[in-house]
Amino acid sequence: MKNIVIAAGYATRLGELTRNFPKPLLKVGDNTILGRMLDDIDRIDGIDEHVIITNHRFAGIFNDWAEGMKNVIQKKITIVDDGTESNDTRLGAVCDLLFAMDKLNIHDDLLVVAADNILEFSFQGFVDFARSKGTSCIVYHEQPSIDKLRRTGVVLLDGNNKVLDMEEKPQAPKSRWAVPPFYIYLEKDLDLVRHSVENGCGKDAPGNLAHYMVNHTTMHAWPMAGTGKNLRFDIGSLDTYKEACKKYGN
Template identity: 30%
Template sequence: MQAIVLAGGYATRLWPLTKDRPKMLLPVGETTVIDELLSDLENDDRISDVFVSTNERFAPDFETHLEESEFEKPRLSVEETVEEDEKFGVVGALAQLINREGLEDNDEDLVVVAGDNLFSFDLDEFIDHFEEQSTPSLAAYDVGSKEKAKAYGLVELDDGEVVNFQEKPENPNSTLVSLACYAFPSEVLSQFDEYLSSDNNPDEPGWFLQWLQSRQTVRAFTFSGAWFDIGSADGYLEAIDWALAGEPLIADDATVENSRLEGSVQVLPGATVSDSTLARSVVFPNSQVTNASVDDTVIDSEATVENIDLSESVIGSYTTVAQDAEDEAESAEEATEVVQN
């Protein structure tokens, strides 16, 4: 069995945090977003090869990351794009990778998972389910409310079999979200080209699964627990909150002085926090936070935050956000206008 980890997105909704780094390499506790998945795949003896599918722009970042890791299975497979508007769509990129790496000729089943998803189950549980069913499979998570479900692609099930799909519906029939976690028997791989040659939607794998479900049985692996889509700053902070379980995490060479860290706060190497209060926030390497109150905020590398209150913000790298001491009484709204350097 082989595996593909999708890591080719440009994450424009997370800019400036992901303008110059792939979101899959964002730190989450002691690890990164993508390393949670790579670790599961590395430890599963059924997986022979892992292809990390990325773009030309971020390929050097992933190459360095993998070289410095202890993983042996992953290797890069690079699509020829450097900007968002050049992308082939996820299904198009998958089909190209299957052809580029000759996966169709290997007669091996294939696991496909998005590199920006965190979930509480181990991938070996999903693979167990797939092998038991011997049919195309997807992972599905119950978001618990139809209001939340409106933002996602949904599935309806009959005794574990997928019987209907809805894509971001105004009136959901289900609260089960179809996650970007799939498994395909080897004989399905040739159908990616068939799907695309018929001018079907090349963007999201869910459309391919819907097309496939009209031709054969597709089953769902459902799970409870946690799932996070790292597509926004709030989604990223939710994942941090889950990983840290409500406790601060301070790197050994970070400095925290005369400060209060409330709940899930991650302070990365080289960062300095002094005379401040932080809650549910991340301070990236070599940033400085002084005399500030910060909550629900991500402060990128080499940034400076001082004499200010911040909430629900993303502060870009090398940015200074400061308020003169005599102006501290001004409103936070006026004070948090940020210009990216």
């Protein structure tokens, strides 16, 4: 299984802090945002490589970081430069995933994660769940806020956690199960992934691909290590970055 980290955004909402520096490599306490995530994923049996897809502006910074992580992260780290240099020319998260798959000729099971989250759970449970189900999978958690549900993916599930339906940013959410940007796509479904955009899948948000896949193959959803608990810190703005630094260290 390859761990593919989507890290090609320009984080414009963080202003000067990320004008010339990638958000995933910002320090939070004694580690970076991305480093905290890889510390966990690196320990999962079966993960044999971390693929970081970034943009041309930040590729050199990521390469320097990866060189310094050789004695910290045990699995191979590969940096992929998508060639873009501005927010206006970005490929979008789905196209970045397809770019990395094509560039590296990837034909493995994939763990796909967004790079701007600090997590208080392990992806080991997610990987074990996908292996037990034998299907591609998404993560879900309870979201009591209707306003927040309207800004994310929302799923309907059966009693076996099979995904029955998924909507992106619904005005009238059919459940309180929100989908964060963490996915497992099995090798048997990669042909669907590769042809998703040409068949109408949205390009920008990673949730667009999950929505597309739910309509084309069997998917199951893993409860985020304790539904209803605050186990994910999404760093999307300067304010949330400051909150993370306060919570996890200066």
